[in-house]
Amino acid sequence: MCRWRAWWKGLPALLLLLAAAIYFARAPVEDDLAARSGTLLMQIGESWAHADFNGRDAVLEGEALSEEARVKVRRELARLSGVRSVDDQTTLLPERRPFTFTAIRDGAQLRLEGYVPSVWARERIADAAEKMAPGVVVTGVKDLVRARGVPAGDFVGVVIFGINQLARMPAGRITISDDAFSIEGRAPDFKTYDALEVTVRSELPADFKLARFAVLPPAVSPFVWQASREPDGVRLSGYIPLGDARRALLDMVRSAVPGAAISDQLRLADGSPPTDGWLKAVDFALEQLGRLPDGTVGLSDTTISIEGTAPDFAAYDAIAGARRSVPEGYTLTRFAVTPPAVNPFTWAVMRGSAGLRLTGFAPSEDAKRLVIDAVRAGFPGVPISDEMRIASGGPAAEAWVNATVFGVGQLAKLRSGQVKGKGNTLSVSGEAQDSASYTAIRGAFAGQLPKDFSIQSDVRPPVVSPYVFGMRRDTDGLTISGFYPSTQGHEALIAAAKSEMLGVPVNDVSALASGAPDGFEQATLAALHELARLSNGEARFDDAKLRFTGTALYAAAVDSIRANLEAALPKGFVLDLSLDVVLRHESTNNAACQKAIDDLLARGAIEFSPKGTAIAPVSRGLLDHIAVAASGCPDAVIGVSVQQTTTPDRAAARAQAVTDYLAQAGISPERLLTGTPSALAIQSQSEVAPAQAGLQVIVR
Structure with missing residues (x-):
C-alpha cells in the first residue's frame, strides 16, 4: 500500500545525498583529466597550453606560437578520453620580425635580452647561463619576452652554443637575429682565439648561419711583422692588423717579388699602428726586399729594419737611396745591407788645384761619413767631390776609418798629393806645403801608426824657387x-x-x-x-x-x-x-906660436887622400889657420912631421905636402923643415877611410 506522504518526507534527504555523491565524485574526474591533458600537451610539444576542467568540460588557455598550434591543441585535447567539450580561450603570441636574442658578458656579469618562444625555452636558457662560469651573475631572464617568429631549427640550442663561446672570453656579445648568428669580443690569448674561430665556423648548429665573427685577437706589443726571401719564395711571419690588410699585403708581395711562392704565417692581432700607415711602411720594406735575393725586412711598431746582401751596386744604391724616403711616422732603425764585394778593395783621397776628390770604395755608409767629416774639418771651405761607393771585401770599418783619417791628416799638410789604399795598405804621396809640414809628416810616420795597416810614405819636400x-x-x-x-x-x-x-x-x-x-x-x-x-x-x-x-x-x-x-x-x-x-898679423914669441898651433891641432886633424899623399880639401882650413899662427913668429923654424901606421916613404911624402902647403901660404921655405923626429902622434883611422895624419908642427 503506498504511503506517499511518508515518501515525500524522505525526498530532501535523498536529494542531499545525491548531490554529495555527485560533488565528491567530480573532483577526482577533473584532477585526472587535468593530469592526463598536461601529459598530452607535453608529448605533442605544445607545453605553452594549459587546460582547466569543469567536470569533463575543458577550458583551454595559453599563448600560442601559431594558429596551427591552437588547432593542434584543440584537436588532440578533444580526442582525450573523458573530455566532453573544449572551450578554446587561447590567444596568439605577438609576432616579432626579426626575432632577436642577445647575451652580453662583461666580466662576471651576463645580461640576457630579446625574445624566447616559450617558458620552457626561457628556463633552459637561464639554466645554461647560470652554469656558464663560476660566480657569474645573470640578469634579464624575467625580461625575456615570449613571441612568435622564432626561426626554424634549435633556437635554444644555438643560444646555449653562443653562451658557451662567451664563457671563453672576459667580455663579449652574441646576437641572434632570425637565423643569423653573430659573435664579438676579445680573446684573452691566441689559443682561445683559434679555438673560438674553429668552433664558431665549424660547429654552429644547423639551420643557423654565421653572419659576423668579430672576436678580436689579443693585443700585442710590440706589433712585429717580417718578410724573408727564401729559395722557393717569400715567408711572411709575425702579426697583421685586423680588417682587409692581408689581401693588400699579399698583393704587395706579388708586386715586389713577381712569381714568388708565398708562405703566409701571419697572425691577426690587435695593437698595430694605424693600418693605412702600416701598409705604406710594409710596401716600402717589401720594395727593398725585392732587390735583396737573400734579404729580410721587418717592422716593429713604427720602426723598420732591412737586412741582406745587395747583388750589385745598382741594387745597393737604390736601397741606400730609399733611406731618404721612409714613410711618414716611421723610422729606419736598422740598415744592415751588405754591399757587393770587390777585390781589390781600393780607395783614394786626392788633393788638387780644384779641391778634393774621393774615389774608390768605403766599407760602410757610417765609415764614409766619418771620413768625409774628417776631410771637411781638415780642409774647411775646399770643394769636395765624393765619388766613393760602398762595398764589402775590405778592411774592418773602424780600422779603415782610422787609417784613412790618419792619411787625410797628412794630406792636409801637402800642397798637392793623395792618400791611396789597397786592402790593408795605405800610402801617402805628394809635395809638402812647407818644410815645417814636411817635418811634421815625417814625425807622424815615425810615431804611432794606425792598427792593422801597413803605411807607406812618398811625401816630397816642398819645391822652392829660387832655391x-x-x-x-x-x-x-x-x-x-x-x-x-x-x-x-x-x-x-x-x-x-x-x-x-x-x-x-x-x-x-x-x-x-x-x-x-x-x-x-x-x-x-x-x-x-x-x-x-x-x-x-x-x-x-x-x-x-x-x-x-x-x-x-x-x-x-x-x-x-x-x-x-x-x-x-x-x-x-x-x-x-x-x-x-886680413891685415898683417902681430908678431908673437915662439912659445905663443907653438901654443896657438897646438890648440889648432887639438881641434882638428889633417886628412889625406886614402893611400895617397894629397891633402884632403877638408884640411885646408886647418892648414890656413896653422899658417897664420906660424906667421906670428917670423924668426922661428917650423918643423913638420907625420906619424902614421903607413910606410915611411908615404909618411915623409905627406909631411912634405904639408910643408909645401905652408910655403904656398906665405911661410918662408927657409923656415920650414920636414921630417923632424919629434911629433905628437895622433893615430889615424884605418886605411879604408880617409887617412888622418898624426901631424906635429914644432916651433923653434
Missing part, C-alpha cells in the same frame, strides 16, 4: 840657413862643418825642400871647405849661383880659393867671388 842656401861665418860661429835637398846630404854637411870649423858653434836653421839644381850638395860641400879658410865670410847660393864673400887669412888664399871653387863646382854653377885679406 836659396847660405853659410855665414862670424865671431858667433857658423850659421846655416835656407834649404837643403836631402836629409842624408845635409847631415853630412853639418858633420863636416863641425869638424872643419875647428869646433866653433854651428847654428842650423835650414829646412828640407825640393827644387835644388843638380849637384847642389857637391857645391855646398865645396863652398864649406873654402869657407873654413876665411876668418869670416859667407857662401850664399841662389839656385845655381854662388856668391862667396869674406876675408881670407892671407893674400895667396884668394886665388887658391877661387881656383878650388871653380874646379869643384858642378857644371852649370856660376861663381861670384869677392874676398878681402
Whole structure:
C-alpha cells in the first residue's frame, strides 16, 4: 500500500545525498583529466597550453606560437578520453620580425635580452647561463619576452652554443637575429682565439648561419711583422692588423717579388699602428726586399729594419737611396745591407788645384761619413767631390776609418798629393806645403801608426824657387840657413862643418825642400871647405849661383880659393867671388906660436887622400889657420912631421905636402923643415877611410 506522504518526507534527504555523491565524485574526474591533458600537451610539444576542467568540460588557455598550434591543441585535447567539450580561450603570441636574442658578458656579469618562444625555452636558457662560469651573475631572464617568429631549427640550442663561446672570453656579445648568428669580443690569448674561430665556423648548429665573427685577437706589443726571401719564395711571419690588410699585403708581395711562392704565417692581432700607415711602411720594406735575393725586412711598431746582401751596386744604391724616403711616422732603425764585394778593395783621397776628390770604395755608409767629416774639418771651405761607393771585401770599418783619417791628416799638410789604399795598405804621396809640414809628416810616420795597416810614405819636400842656401861665418860661429835637398846630404854637411870649423858653434836653421839644381850638395860641400879658410865670410847660393864673400887669412888664399871653387863646382854653377885679406898679423914669441898651433891641432886633424899623399880639401882650413899662427913668429923654424901606421916613404911624402902647403901660404921655405923626429902622434883611422895624419908642427 503506498504511503506517499511518508515518501515525500524522505525526498530532501535523498536529494542531499545525491548531490554529495555527485560533488565528491567530480573532483577526482577533473584532477585526472587535468593530469592526463598536461601529459598530452607535453608529448605533442605544445607545453605553452594549459587546460582547466569543469567536470569533463575543458577550458583551454595559453599563448600560442601559431594558429596551427591552437588547432593542434584543440584537436588532440578533444580526442582525450573523458573530455566532453573544449572551450578554446587561447590567444596568439605577438609576432616579432626579426626575432632577436642577445647575451652580453662583461666580466662576471651576463645580461640576457630579446625574445624566447616559450617558458620552457626561457628556463633552459637561464639554466645554461647560470652554469656558464663560476660566480657569474645573470640578469634579464624575467625580461625575456615570449613571441612568435622564432626561426626554424634549435633556437635554444644555438643560444646555449653562443653562451658557451662567451664563457671563453672576459667580455663579449652574441646576437641572434632570425637565423643569423653573430659573435664579438676579445680573446684573452691566441689559443682561445683559434679555438673560438674553429668552433664558431665549424660547429654552429644547423639551420643557423654565421653572419659576423668579430672576436678580436689579443693585443700585442710590440706589433712585429717580417718578410724573408727564401729559395722557393717569400715567408711572411709575425702579426697583421685586423680588417682587409692581408689581401693588400699579399698583393704587395706579388708586386715586389713577381712569381714568388708565398708562405703566409701571419697572425691577426690587435695593437698595430694605424693600418693605412702600416701598409705604406710594409710596401716600402717589401720594395727593398725585392732587390735583396737573400734579404729580410721587418717592422716593429713604427720602426723598420732591412737586412741582406745587395747583388750589385745598382741594387745597393737604390736601397741606400730609399733611406731618404721612409714613410711618414716611421723610422729606419736598422740598415744592415751588405754591399757587393770587390777585390781589390781600393780607395783614394786626392788633393788638387780644384779641391778634393774621393774615389774608390768605403766599407760602410757610417765609415764614409766619418771620413768625409774628417776631410771637411781638415780642409774647411775646399770643394769636395765624393765619388766613393760602398762595398764589402775590405778592411774592418773602424780600422779603415782610422787609417784613412790618419792619411787625410797628412794630406792636409801637402800642397798637392793623395792618400791611396789597397786592402790593408795605405800610402801617402805628394809635395809638402812647407818644410815645417814636411817635418811634421815625417814625425807622424815615425810615431804611432794606425792598427792593422801597413803605411807607406812618398811625401816630397816642398819645391822652392829660387832655391836659396847660405853659410855665414862670424865671431858667433857658423850659421846655416835656407834649404837643403836631402836629409842624408845635409847631415853630412853639418858633420863636416863641425869638424872643419875647428869646433866653433854651428847654428842650423835650414829646412828640407825640393827644387835644388843638380849637384847642389857637391857645391855646398865645396863652398864649406873654402869657407873654413876665411876668418869670416859667407857662401850664399841662389839656385845655381854662388856668391862667396869674406876675408881670407892671407893674400895667396884668394886665388887658391877661387881656383878650388871653380874646379869643384858642378857644371852649370856660376861663381861670384869677392874676398878681402886680413891685415898683417902681430908678431908673437915662439912659445905663443907653438901654443896657438897646438890648440889648432887639438881641434882638428889633417886628412889625406886614402893611400895617397894629397891633402884632403877638408884640411885646408886647418892648414890656413896653422899658417897664420906660424906667421906670428917670423924668426922661428917650423918643423913638420907625420906619424902614421903607413910606410915611411908615404909618411915623409905627406909631411912634405904639408910643408909645401905652408910655403904656398906665405911661410918662408927657409923656415920650414920636414921630417923632424919629434911629433905628437895622433893615430889615424884605418886605411879604408880617409887617412888622418898624426901631424906635429914644432916651433923653434
